[in-house]
Each structure stands twice: as C-alpha cells, then as structure tokens.
Amino acid sequence: MKHDGVYYAGKSKEGDLLPEKRICSHLKVLARTRDPQQSEWGVLLEWRDYDNHIHKWAMPLELLRGDSADIVGELLRRGLDIPYGKKNKVVEYIQSSAPYKRITCTDKTGWHNHVYVTPEHVYGDEDSNFIYQSGAAGIQSGFSTAGTLNGWRENVARYAQGNSRLVFSISMAFAGSLVGLANIESGGVHFSGGSKDGKTTVLLAAASVFGHPDTYKRTYRATANALEGVASLHNDGFLPLDELKQCTPKEAGEVVYMLANGQDKARMKDHGGLRALKTWRLLFLSTGEISLVDYLKSAGIQSYAGQEVRLANIPADAGKGYKILENLHGFQSVTDFFTHMHKAIRRHHGTAGAAWLETITSEQETIRENLPDLISQFVADVLPNNNSTQADTVAKRAALVAIAGELATKHGLTGWQAGEATAAAKRCFRDWLAEFGTGDREDLRILDTVRAFIERNGDKFMNHEEGRELSEGSELVRDLVGFHRLAGSEGREYLILASQIERVVEGFNVKQAVKALLKHNWISKTETDSRGYTVASVRVTLPRFGRTRCYFLNLNAADTDV
Template sequence: MSKPEAPALTLITKPMPPTVTPERPCWGVYAGRVQNENGAMLKPGVYWHGYRRTKEDDEAEPSDGSERPLRDEWIASPVFVEARTVNSDDDTAGRLLRLVTDRGEREWIMPMEMLGGSGEEIRRALFAMGAEIAPRQRGRLMEYLLDQRPRQTIVTTSRPGWHASGVFVLPHRTIGGDGVRYQSSGRVPNLYASKGELAQWQSLVAARCLGNPVLTMAVGCALAGPLLSKVGVNGGGVHLVGDSSSGKSLAQLIGASVWGDPGVFAASWDMTKGGLEIEAASRNDTLLPLDEITRADARRIQEMAYALANGQGKGTMTREREGRAKLHWRLLTISSGERSLSEHAAIGGNPAHAGAELRMVDVNAGTRTYRAFDDVHGMDGESFHRALTVAAGQHYGHLGQAFVEKLIAGYDRDEMLKDFDKVRAQFQSDSAQAGRVADRFAVIALAGELAIAYGLLPWPTGTSLKDSQLLYREWLERVGSGNAEDRQILAGIASFIERHGSSRFSDVNASEVESRVFDRAGYWEIEPNRRLYLFNKSGLIEAAAGFGLARIVKALEAAGVLAKRDGDKKRHTKNYRLPGGGQARLYVIDPERLENDGGQP
C-alpha cells in the first residue's frame, strides 16, 4: 500500500512595499514603509528626496548621460499637513497636522505664529505627542512645514461649547457637524473624557438621585449649561452649604460626571482670579464645579463670584504691550462649603454684597433628612455615598454629549423659548432680584425635564421641575421677599445695634455727656414699650458697611424703619438737643422694625 502524498508546502511571502517615484528634488511623507526607484527600502516618515553630489557636479555637468545617485534624507516620523486653519476667535492662521506615531494617529492644530521663532515650541509639542525628529534635521522639519500648501481650509476655535455655525465643539469631537475643530492653546488635561457606559451611569447614578433634590439639581445644573444662551439666561451658580462630610461634594461629583472624569473635571476655589477665568473658559457652555469655598481668598471671593456670573475675564497685555483677547464663558457653577458666600467674605473683613449672593445662591445641603440627602434608597448614608462615588468614577462623560446631540437634532428656538416660559411661570418672584434666581432654577428644571423627555434620565416626568421648585421655595423662605440690598442694609444695622448698643450709644436725655462712650455712633431714646436708636451719619454708614448714605436711607424709608423726623417731609432726620449742650440731626431707627423687615441675610 502506497503512502499518501505529503501536502504541498505553501510559502507565505509578505507583499513588497509600494514603490514611490518622487519628482526630485521634493518632500515626501509616508505612513508606512516604501521603496524608492532603485528598490531601496525607506521607513515611514518625512523625507527630502534629492541627489547626492558627485565629483562631476563639482567640476561640470556629466557628459555621459549617467544617472545621478539618489539621496533620501529622513527628517522625522510621519507628519502630514492636512489643511489650512483659520481661528474664528481671533482670525489667526494655522495648519492641521496629522501625526502617525507608535501610539496611533494624533492631530494637532499648529498656530503659524509658532514658526516665527526657532521652532522649538513646535518640536516640543510634536515630541510630546510621540513624534520623532532626526537630531540634525530639526531645521529642515520647519522648512517642510512652511513649504506645504494644502488646499483645504477649516475653521477652528479655542473655546469649547456652542460655535456661531451652530455646532457644539469639544476638544475631542464636534457635535452637529465637521466644519469646526477645537484648537488647544496648550498641554491641558482632557476635561471631557468618557469611560464606561451611559446605561450604567443611568442605572447606578441617576436612578439613585431620584428623591434627592440636591442631587437632581446637580444633574440639571450640569445639563443647563448648553441651554443658557438658547433661552437668554445669564450664568451664575448655586452654593451648597452644609457641614463637613454632609454629602455636598458627592453632588458636585455627580454633576461633573455628566461631562467628564469627576476627578479631573472638578476644580477648586484655591486659585487666583486669573486661574479661575481659565478654568471657566475651558468649561464654557457646560459646568464648573468648585469645591470647598474655605480654600478661596476671602478678600476676593465676591469679586470672583461676580466674574463667574458675568462671563468675562480681565483684559491683559502681551509682552509687546498689545491687548490680549479677553476670555469669555457662559456656564453654571456648583460651589460648596461649610459657610455661605457672605460669611466667607466676612472673614476677610469685607461686607457682604447682595449681588454676589444672588449670583451664587445658597442651597441647603446639610440639614435635610440625611444631611444633604432626602432618600438613601434603603442604604445607610455612608453606603449610599460610597455607592454613588464608585459608580460615578467608573461611568462618566456620556450624558452631556448625548444631551447636546438630542438638542441639535430637535432644536427649534421658538419652541425652546416657549418651553422655558412655561417652566419659568411656575417660579413666582416678587422682585427683579428674586426673578434672576428664579430664572436660574427654571433653566435647571428645563434641562432636567428635556433630558427626561429624551429618555436620557430614568426619572418620572416632572421630577426636575418639582425638585427645583422645592429648592427655590426654601431659598425664598430663608432670605424673604423684596430687595436683597434692602434686607442686607437692615440686617447690618440690626447686627450693629446688637453688638454696640450699650457701648457706642447713650441716653439722649441725660443731663451730662456719657464719658464711657468712645467712637460714638449715636444715642438712644426711651419711649413707652420701646427704645429708639438715634444714629449719627458716620455711625449709620458704618453699620450698613458697603453702601452709601442715600442707598441706606432709601432702604430705611422702604421698610418704614425711620420712626421720627422733623416736619419737612424731605428730611429723614430729627433735630435733637444733646447732653452737655449743642444740637444734631439724627436718624431715628426703631429696632423692632429692623427685625421684622430686615431679618437675617
């Protein structure tokens, strides 16, 4: 019996790299290995294709028609110049570079102004992205970049968020179109990273936020950023107030997980005002979480709150003494701390400004059923906190992008404004200042309700609206109605009387001057069932620190606190004969009216 024939061996040969025939002298760039006209193998990279010099070149042109020897100089790893760029922020030019590295392909928009020097900044950036450059060819790489003339031109921006073209720009993608690219201004962390799955975030994080107004508000606050410019609401924020370890930071962490890695996306109050502007601009149209207000400079905290809400940085100069473009942003902020904004400002010796407090509204995140929480879903507070913290650290960065995709797909400005008006009508306000706060809670509610309607939040319809209304009512009950500056003035005077009523005032009807009173703020007058305080001008201005006399008197008149005055209705003072002789016009204040109308700020 014959043996079966052995199977024929099949030789596996690798295909030869393609052959290139450049029109020498010229530049060439190849993503993979190639071979030149003579069959020599060239590794991937940027090349200068030329000829080697020969003795004939030095003496005369070769007469025998022999071919000149080829020369292929490797300059760098593959760097393709794909397109010209124009930055819509400042009209500066650039080039879109595509790099092929050991870590994969990378893109970088190179400002053309970086070619104005030695090129060191460009090489540093390329090295950081994984490019390789021949040590003796670094100058040639700059020549290569300058010589390229790509036909395509694309628009870029260094500002994330909504672009004038209608797309939403993020560092790693553009939502709603491909016509605009993000141009990084430097080596910065990827704020808008994503990890895990949206479905897991919905079931492990969002579902457990249900029943917790502070947590649903944090999610709505994160989603409200893209709506602000659409419905005409200014930026601002909410300030979560509660004792240490009450759960405030968890709310901020959940809000941050809407857009990116909570550990990276969140920021701290511990920075300069210029640093705060950079952090805000990098999160334009999204959210800025700021942890622990105790780390902030108490002397500048209110100024920083104004800047965040107003959305415009301070103008600066370049080294050439030219004006540098101001940073701009529009967003909502979630701040946290054990003290309110005004209490922290007072530590630095600054009087509280109602405008700053309105821009960063206090929210109770410390005395709810479970401190910052109202429902821990069958767990104890510590287990609830840990479960959400772990889940938000494993699944993040999906909801914000998905929300913007839905907005763009179904966006209709008129319908959006109608929806906002319907929601806003359910937040009653009796003053322009309360109306500003109501606007903020209304846009937070609208964002949450839209996300519910889009199927992005596993909450019943009306959840975000109900919870936002609850927090808004709590704020109204805490601060009272009417003008915030009026309340602040009246509260300041009431506090001044409480602190100095026995040391800086004395009986106006005494026969002699009270020698124990130093730095006199005024007098008192005893009447049946009440004591009136008679302030001199300097004492009144000191008591209502931060306000001018005319504004103080306006608040006193509005509250009916001035108990007496002379017959002339234009006067706000009453003339008194003073102990020891002499007369003075004094502001007569009834402290009971201060307590009834001023309350506590």
C-alpha cells in the same frame, strides 16, 4: 509622505540629492485655520499615536515664534513618533506646508452660529467649518468618553432617581449649555454641609456627564487668573468646583463674582494696548463645609446679597437621615451607595454629554423658542407672589436646570420618569428660599449692619432725653456718632449725625442704605424740602452743634419683615 511616515531628502553641498530620512510618523496638514476677524492663524494637524488612535490639533502659528519646543512637546505628548534629532525638520515640514482648505477657529468653547464647539469635537451640521484652537499647547479640557451611554444610564443616572440633590446636579450639568439660548445670567449653586456627607460624590456624578470625573472636576485651589482660563474653557457649559475652603475667603468672594459676571479683568499686553477680554456663560456647581456667607464672615469680610444670589447656597443634608441622599436604592448603607457611584462614574462617563450636545444642536431653534415660556411657568409655580428680583434670578436658574433634565430624559439620556428633574429642582429651590427668605436680601443686610453698629457702639451715643437741654457745658462723649433718647412707648430713638451716617452703614452705598431704612420704617422722622420731596435727614438745633441734620432711627418701631 509615505506609508510609514514623513520623509525628508536634502542635498549635498554639490547639489546632489541625499538619501531620504524619516522625520516622523504620518502627519497630515489638513487645513489652515483663522478666526472670523482673519487673525489667529494656525494649521490643523492629524496623526495616529502608537495605539493607532487618531489625534487632531489646531496648532496656532504663533507658537512658531520661539524655539518650537511647545509644538514638539505637544506632538510627542499625543503620541507622534519623532526620531531623535529630527524635531526641527518636523517643524519645518509643518511650516512649509500650504493646504488649500480654510476652517474657522475659536479659542472659546460653546455656541458659534449653529454649532457647539468643545476642544475635542464640534457638534452640528456645519461641524467641518469650525475647530477649537487654543493659544497654548497642552490644554487639559477634561472632556472625554468611556464606557457606553447605556452603562452610564443604568449605573449612574438610575441611582439618582429619588435623590433631589443628585438629580439636580446631573440636570445642572446638562443645563449649562442652555444658558446662552435662554439668555439668563450665569450663576452657581453651592452645597454646604459636614465632611463625608456625599457632596463631592454628587459633584463627581455631575462631572461624569461630560468627562472623567477626576479631570473634568476643578477645585478652588487656583488663582483667580487661572480660574478665568478654566471658565473660558467651560463657556456655554458646566463647571464643577470642589471644596470652597481651598482658596482664601477674600479670593472666594472675588471668584464667585468673576464666574457669575462672565468676564475676566482688563489687562495690558506686554508691548502696550489692552488684551482681548475673555468672556463666558456658564453654570457652576460648588461644594464646601460652610456657605460662602459664613466663610466670609469667619474672616470678618462683609458679604452681599449679590454673592448669595450668584452662588445660591443649598444645605447638602436632604433631611432623610442618609446625608445628601433620600433613597439608597437597596444599598445597605450610604457608604455602599457612594462606593458604587465612584466605581460607576469612572467606568462610564462623557457619553451622556456627547449625546446631549448632538441633540441640542439639532434642535437649537426649537429649544430657544420654548425656553422663555417654560422658565416663566416654573418661576410662577415656585414664586406665585414674587416681589424679589433676587429670588426671581435663582428661580430662573433652577428652571433651566429642570428644563434641561426633562429634555435629557425625553431623549432617553437619563432613564428617569418625566417630572423627576422638575421635582428635584423645585425641592432644591425651596430649600434655598427657606434659608434665603422671600424679601430683599440686601435690605436685610443693611438693617443687620445698622443694628449691629448701634449695639456695638452704644458708648458713642450721648444721652439726650426729650425735653432735656444739652447744655453748652456738657461734656461730649468721645468719637460721637449721635444721641439717644426715649420716645414714649416706641422705645429708644437714635439721632445719627448726618456726617456720621457713612460709618453706621459701612460697606453699603449711603443712598441705598437710607432707602432701605425708609422702606422698613427704621427712619422715624422725615421732612419735606422746598420742591416737595421727602428728605430722610431732619434739621434740628443742638447745643454745641447749632443747626444740623440728623437721621432719626427707631429700631423698636421698625418693620423687620423682609
């Protein structure tokens, strides 16, 4: 190493020392890296680019197994000066180095002991002992900073005040790093509404907390496999996803489950054995012109309550005549407001997120201790008579958003008044609840499925009036599902053959479906077995069928308050 770079001096065939040749600009090999299992070894490199900016890269030694093109490409991409023809010597220099220092590496962002790791920086008192090391070169994380924290606070956060969707989204960006500390489930929020109503602007404003809005934001236009890698890169963090319709309905449903469940698919290695699973915890903010449920329905795909809980749909329109906004803060129009925000977030971004991570790493234990009580209080405020685990799950997510927004405000990151983030979270949660309902959403789906089947397949039920015999000579209807008859003032009663119940509740587990039908009085007759248990199907004698079991359904007498 010399003042202007790294030099190599070879020897001639006769063993004489040849003149030194410069192989690259200054390149330091600072340490060896390895994970806690003494695997995934690498080296930590440092250099300056042509503008004298410092770059650090934890390079996996695994990249040396090929022709090293990925290594050289990454060094060149980040501004290391490598003269023509000297690429192999640079790789040889790296491989032959023997630094004494050891650093723990990880390929996952987020919390590691008491530090918080991003691809660009490590936050916390033990920051020098950890480094992010990706198994591939050229990782595009989206974390970056520009402008100043004061500039972001005065030109972005300031105009979020009084706008529930905007405050909620920015608070959600902060809240992603608290999911693990709170020990709650990963999940998302989806703003649905018409085109050009400001959904993407709000999403970009939230993305500006941690990086350039155009690069930190992701889109649904990717395979599920690619989004697994993106989710891992946003572990213990916030993932903004724009425009639901950029993936197919089938993929959209799978992506929501995958992101919320926090684990990728089990896959085989090239030479046998299972690959290590990627895992993550995060909050994700999504946008689209329609909700996930409506998108699946448009393709004839059954949706489930689990999807609606994992991705809570909130109408983008705030109801004040300003699309997604409620307060224009003196701007002449919604368009002027959006134009200002787009300019401001590109000029000032990432600084709030960096300050936030510095804050929460220093107060990690206190935050962890306080979160359960704060979450419980918020849930009690918005669900005083809660009897739905589904609403409780979304309420806890909204609580974490409120808490994060208030904590960021307390530490001077937003400039908002105390209570602003809480009010926004409560407003958005109640707008979700008004659409979702307070009962068990899965029950409602089952009831809707049963009603729709009967309405759609009336010709598959044979008339069998009470007191009227079904003679042996009667012609059975084609593809018979059961029978119908009048049941006095309670209207029409349906006798579903037990062998056909799976068709009637298609898409749902039969036991779960029958339990829901019983709970809401859709099953009008039951019997008790020899053990004293209530049985939902009743044994009846039918001509041509003999002794058989049927489910007695009466939709008119049912309790539909779910």
